[in-house]
Amino acid sequence: MPEDRKTPQLDDLEKGPWPSFVTEMKRAAEKNPAAGDLLGLLEKSYEDNTGHWKHGGIVGVRGYGGGVIGRYTDMPEEFPHLKEFHTMRLNQPSGWFYTTDSLREICDIWEKHGSGLTNFHGSTGDIILLGTKTAELQPTFDEYSDAGYDLGGSGSDLRSPSCCVGPARCEHACYDTLDMCYDITNEFQDELHRPMWPYKFKIKMSGCANDCVSAVARADCSVIGTWRDTIIIDQEQVKAYAESGLDIQREVCFKCPTQALEYNAETKELTVIPEDCSRCMHCINMMPKAIQTGKEKGATILLGGKSTIVKSAFLSWVIVPFMKMEPPYTEFKDLINRIWDWWDENGKTRERLGELIYRVGMGTFLREVGLPPVPQMVFRPRANPYVFWQEEEINK
Numbered sequence: 001m002p003e004d005r006k007t008p009q010l011d012d013l014e015k016g017p018w019p020s021f022v023t024e025m026k027r028a029a030e031k032n033p034a035a036g037d038l039l040g041l042l043e044k045s046y047e048d049n050t051g052h053w054k055h056g057g058i059v060g061v062r063g064y065g066g067g068v069i070g071r072y073t074d075m076p077e078e079f080p081h082l083k084e085f086h087t088m089r090l091n092q093p094s095g096w097f098y099t100t101d102s103l104r105e106i107c108d109i110w111e112k113h114g115s116g117l118t119n120f121h122g123s124t125g126d127i128i129l130l131g132t133k134t135a136e137l138q139p140t141f142d143e144y145s146d147a148g149y150d151l152g153g154s155g156s157d158l159r160s161p162s163c164c165v166g167p168a169r170c171e172h173a174c175y176d177t178l179d180m181c182y183d184i185t186n187e188f189q190d191e192l193h194r195p196m197w198p199y200k201f202k203i204k205m206s207g208c209a210n211d212c213v214s215a216v217a218r219a220d221c222s223v224i225g226t227w228r229d230t231i232i233i234d235q236e237q238v239k240a241y242a243e244s245g246l247d248i249q250r251e252v253c254f255k256c257p258t259q260a261l262e263y264n265a266e267t268k269e270l271t272v273i274p275e276d277c278s279r280c281m282h283c284i285n286m287m288p289k290a291i292q293t294g295k296e297k298g299a300t301i302l303l304g305g306k307s308t309i310v311k312s313a314f315l316s317w318v319i320v321p322f323m324k325m326e327p328p329y330t331e332f333k334d335l336i337n338r339i340w341d342w343w344d345e346n347g348k349t350r351e352r353l354g355e356l357i358y359r360v361g362m363g364t365f366l367r368e369v370g371l372p373p374v375p376q377m378v379f380r381p382r383a384n385p386y387v388f389w390q391e392e393e394i395n396k
Contacts, residue, residue, distance in 0.1 A: 005036075007043040025117065034081040034115040034131050041079050059086055059134055061141040065194045067151025068137055084133045085115070088140060089126035089152035091185065091192075094178040095165040096121065105147055113140040123218070124202060125162030126152035155195035161185050163205035164212040172284065173207030174225030174297040175325035181205055183329055197340070198347030198356075202305075208293065209281040215305065215316070220353045221336065222302040222316045223325070227294030230274040231283070237290035239268040252286050298324045301335070304354025314354045318376040338369045 007022075014020040022039070029036035045051050054074040061068060069087040076083040090106065106127065110116060115131035122128045132140060141151065152160035161184045164170070166177030184203060185192070191201075204215035207225040215222035242248055248270065253261040260276035261283060263269070270290070284291045301323055302316035323331055339353065342365070347356045357365045366373055367390075 005040050005043075007039055009046045010039060010043050028116045031111065032116050034085065035117055037079040037081040038085070038115070038117070038131065041073060041075065041082055044075070044078075059137060061138050061151070063193075064141075064151055066154040066157045067141075067193065069154050071131070082131075085131040086134065086137060088114075088129040088132065088137070089122065089124075089154055089160070090129065090144065091150045091152040091160045092121060092125050092127055092162065094163055094181040094185075095168055096125070097165075097168070106144075106149070109140065109143050109147065113143070124152065124159045125204075125213075126160050151193070153192045153200070156197045156199050157193070157195040157201070158188050158191040159200050159202045160192065161188075161203045161205070162213055164207050166205075166207040170207060170212075171288075172210065172225075172281070172293060174227055174293055175207060175299055177205045177207045177223075177225070179327065180223070180325060180329060183327060184333075187333060191340070197344055199350045199352050201340070201343075201353065203336075205299075209279060210285070216302060217305050217313075217315055218307070219305045219316065220303065221339075222305060223332070224300045224302065225325075226279050226298060226300045226322065228296040228298060228322050229294040230277065231272055231279075231294055232292040233270055233272065234290050234292075235269050238270045238287070241287050241290055242268045246287070248287075252283050255282060256280075257282070298322050301332070303339070304352075304357060306352045306354055311355045311358060314358075316354075317379065318374075319371065321374055321376045335369070335371075342368045 010022045013022045025035055025039050029039060041052055052074050054072050055070070057070060059068055059070045060066075067089050069089070071085045071087055073079050073082040073085065107116070107118065110118065110129050113132055113136045114129055117130040119128035119130060129140075144150075161181050163177035163181035164173075166173040166175075168178055191197075201221070202219040203221045203223070204213045204219035205223040206213050206215050209224055209226065211222075211224060213219075215224065238248070246252075248263045249265065252270075253259070253263050257280055258276045258278050260273045260278070262271050262273070264271075279293075284293065299322075300318060301320035303319045304314050305316035306314050320335070325332070343353050343356055346360065347353070351359075362377060363373075365371075366377075
């Protein structure tokens with residue numbers, strides 16, 4: 001960054017108690033002039049209260065329609081190193097597990113071809129490589145590809161599937177999120193790299209209802225680990241929790257959303273009403289030594305989560321209450337292919353799957369993709385007394 005360029009507002013962001021992105025950008029600016037220009041442009045954006053970026057055409061690498069996002073400043077004369085400042089996305093490993101050698105390799109390649117600035121990670125999960133020129137896109141991709149890395153998704157395609165750490169570090173995982181994420185990523189390479197849909201589609205996998213990747217809020221398809229039988233209770237550990245001072249009645253039973261737990265303060269025993277349990281994980285989180293997930297494990301499939309674009313922000317809703325999640329995940333893949341075919345045929349431009357279902361109705365969606373309706377899909381009871389029958393359902 002030029003010595004005469006002042007950034008008082010950015011400097012102010014370095015004064016807090018936490019590490020500052022501004023400090024890291026200044027370090028990058030010592031090696032790369034694009035990082036210095038980026039600091040100046042950001043300061044300018046704070047002064048003008050507007051972003052100084054524009055669309056300038058589609059850029060990419062050979063054979064891929066996604067993975068590169070074109071970035072251009074609308075002030076190229078003042079910030080010449082940002083005239084082209086494209087973003088590349090690298091597909092992250094399942095659960096975001098890296099070796100230090102792989103991180104060094106990623107950063108070394110990026111410093112050679114780009115600004116050196118990174119974002120670990122984007123909201124989809126990818127490694128975000130911030131800022132390179134058009135002429136450097138193909139050499140950058142080639143070097144990453146030779147090193148064993150691939151681009152992630154961008155545009156109207158399947159975005160890079162992501163998952164929680166699952167069984168690698170969590171005893172609550174009800175299926176192998178890491179294996180499923182890897183399998184799904186490899187299965188759907190065409191959908192990941194070649195935009196062909198009305199808009200983007202995200203698959204996120206969480207091993208239990210704690211949903212550590214926020215799939216329910218952010219994914220078009222959420223795969224949330226669950227169990228079909230009942231929780232397993234260790235009564236000796238229940239007594240140990242009670243004797244340690246935990247108010248089980250108040251902190252566990254009363255906070256169960258369906259009041260499925262009953263606690264006997266005299267015997268210090270905890271029981272569950274299986275048909276009332278919603279498998280929300282609250283009791284397990286409060287008493288992990290005393291309560292475990294059931295033995296018949298699988299996942300709940302939900303659809304429709306997204307942020308605002310056409311319609312408002314949606315949370316996902318249940319489509320399949322329980323599905324076994326074991327390699328090669330054939331049942332899930334068959335379902336997702338049927339859903340994509342229907343969405344691709346009926347969706348409007350920039351209309352996410354949840355928005356399409358909202359527009360045409362859940363009944364139409366279920367019939368088209370061959371799914372039976374289940375009580376878990378009901379948002380609220382019917383507000384009118386009329387029942388409408390499909391013509392094919394009427395006995396003639």
